[in-house]
Amino acid sequence: MSESKYPNSYTLAYLSGEEQIPVPKRRRKWNNYIEIKGARENNLKSIDVRFPLNVMTVVTGVSGSGKSSLVSEVLYQAVKRHCENLKDGTVQATSVGGDLNLIKLVEFVDQNPIGKSSRSNPVTYIKAYDEIRKLFADQPLAKQFHFSPAYFSFNVEGGRCEECKGDGFIRVEMQFMADVVLECDSCHGKRFRQDILDVEYRGKSISDVLDMTVEEAVEFFSQGKGSQEKKIAEKLRPLQETGLGYIKLGQSSSALSGGESQRVKLAYHLGEEKAQPTLFIFDEPTTGLHFHDIKTLLKAFDALIERGHTIVIIEHNLDVIKCADHVIDLGPESGDEGGRIVCAGTPEQIADCKESYTGQWLRKMGKTAR
Ligand SMILES: Nc1ncnc2c1ncn2[C@@H]1O[C@H](COP(=O)(O)OP(=O)(O)OP(=O)(O)O)[C@@H](O)[C@H]1O
Ligand SMILES: [Mg+2]
Ligand SMILES: [Zn+2]
Structure with missing residues (x-):
């Protein structure tokens, strides 16, 4: 061919x-x-x-x-x-x-x-997100400001953008028409507060990580030095094995x-x-x-x-x-x-x-x- x-x-x-x-x-x-x-x-x-x-x-x-x-x-x-x-x-x-x-x-x-909430996604479902949150909470800046792993969750109050409740977008109900989805004005789709986004692991914020594909994330975390990073890569690998390497970590379950x-x-x-x-x-x-x-x-x-x-x-x-x-x-x-x-x-x-x-x-x- x-x-x-x-x-x-x-x-x-x-x-x-x-x-x-x-x-x-x-x-x-x-x-x-x-x-x-x-x-x-x-x-x-x-x-x-x-x-x-x-x-x-x-x-x-x-x-x-x-x-x-x-x-x-x-x-x-x-x-x-x-x-x-x-x-x-x-x-x-x-x-x-x-x-x-x-x-x-x-x-x-x-x-x-796999989940009804717009905030549920493949990575929370396979429990890899818990490890990612821990890793971010372990970074020097997060420690300085006492950001616990929960601050890096979009499911609970704390670090998420409260304007959009961690969705990154606002759904506007329209009469007689389909809902209109608008990017959140407050976080510009990044889903977290600015001081949370300032915490970086090897140059990436939590929002950057959620924007990676499974493939990219496996690559990125397996290059990390600690056992924590290796563990994240291991947890993500099954998604690759089932042919889902192309989906983004933060992709909403409802979009699958x-x-x-x-x-x-x-x-x-x-x-x-x-x-x-x-x-x-x-x-x-x-x-x-x-x-x-x-x-x-x-x-x-x-x-x-x-x-x-x-x-x-x-x-x-x-x-x-x-x-x-x-x-x-x-x-x-x-x-x-x-x-x-x-x-x-x-x-x-x-x-x-x-x-x-x-x-x-x-x-x-x-x-x-x-
Ligand atoms: N709840 C039910 N009450 C009475 N008959 C039923 C019921 N469910 C299925 N049947 C009948 O039992 C037969 C077998 O149905 P079944 O659903 O097991 O088929 P199937 O092999 O799974 O078919 P398909 O490939 O279309 O799913 C069919 O004739 C069907 O009409
Ligand atoms: Mg059948
Ligand atoms: Zn927002």
């Missing part, structure tokens, strides 16, 4: 086949599993199914075949009840057992925003797309130090994602599995399905004509199954290891 007018276009690279999501060389083996027997929610026909642990399982099937019924209503609810030790309420299944005890937490990772919000949530889990074995559930995580983002998402899944977690995904995307260790194909059709397991196994085994629509597509598109 050397003659392309758009040498940096990921879309072109994928369309031309130059960049691809490869079929994994091997499928992970598994021994442990959660076993559901007699699942009957909605259209499910009293099915028995195993969800293997510490691998990636993809649940497939036509729309209305029963994927959400099985994964969101039965699996998620049952594991949640187990983890939270809830005694009341039941799920529509005869039994849920197997190695359930090996799972300590369950997370349903959706594309909903659904896919970005979902990856911030993933980054939070990737950054957890002593994470308990967790079951992560996703319902169509690739909705709205570009090929390149899908590749990054798959890498993040791998990283979670390496940390001992389990992934269950509902997905139509063949590039994700072909990367699964285990596929559970529901159907064969929708509604009452669905709700059964058509086939379960590796993508290669699904492709060998004549009755499976998913298998037919995997074969047709050459999406298997053979």
Whole structure:
């Protein structure tokens, strides 16, 4: 593609086949599993199914075949009840057992925003901001004026600009029209009082840091000498791992797309130090994602599995399905004509199954290891 007018276009690279999501060389083996027997929610026909642990399982099937019924209503609810030790309420299944005890937490990772407040942002969400505030409070000027870490927060009174309450902008409600957003007159969008902005770490104010991209900040802080700086860089790195290196530290959560919000949530889990074995559930995580983002998402899944977690995904995307260790194909059709397991196994085994629509597509598109 050397003659392309758009040498940096990921879309072109994928369309031309130059960049691809490869079929994994091997499928992970598994021994442990959660076993559901007699699942009957909605259209499910009293099915028995195993969800293997510490691998990636993809649940497939036509729309209305029963994927959400099985994964969101039965699996998620049952594991949640187990983890939270809830005694009341039941799920529509005869039994849920197997190695359930090996799972300590369950997370349903959706594309909903990560915080409602305009002041919540990716860096506060992954808890990296606490360390940044501490670092600023440790600078000589801050010590001289007794600015504690809280002074470098835009969530509480103290150091933030009170005119805009740390937003940096003022929202003006207009009758019959969309709100108008104006830069704050008092702080000029810098979100803090001037004496707080005067505190600098290696020539950067807290506002300058919030204006850095994740990429720039990782670079900047990893050049620092102390362990505190290293810690900040470490905390930010998961955002890079989930492909969010381009977002600004101070970017409001409400300005993130659904896919970005979902990856911030993933980054939070990737950054957890002593994470308990967790079951992560996703319902169509690739909705709205570009090929390149899908590749990054798959890498993040791998990283979670390496940390001992389990992934269950509902997905139509063949590039994700072909990367699964285990596929559970529901159907064969929708509604009452669905709700059964058509086939379960590796993508290669699904492709060998004549009755499976998913298998037919995997074969047709050459999406298997053979
Ligand atoms: N609350 C409900 N009450 C009764 N029937 C329901 C309910 N929710 C879903 N169904 C029915 O159960 C069947 C399976 O639905 P389900 O949502 O599990 O499908 P799905 O495979 O997740 O589909 P999609 O890919 O469209 O999300 C469908 O026929 C649906 O109409
Ligand atoms: Mg569904
Ligand atoms: Zn202001």
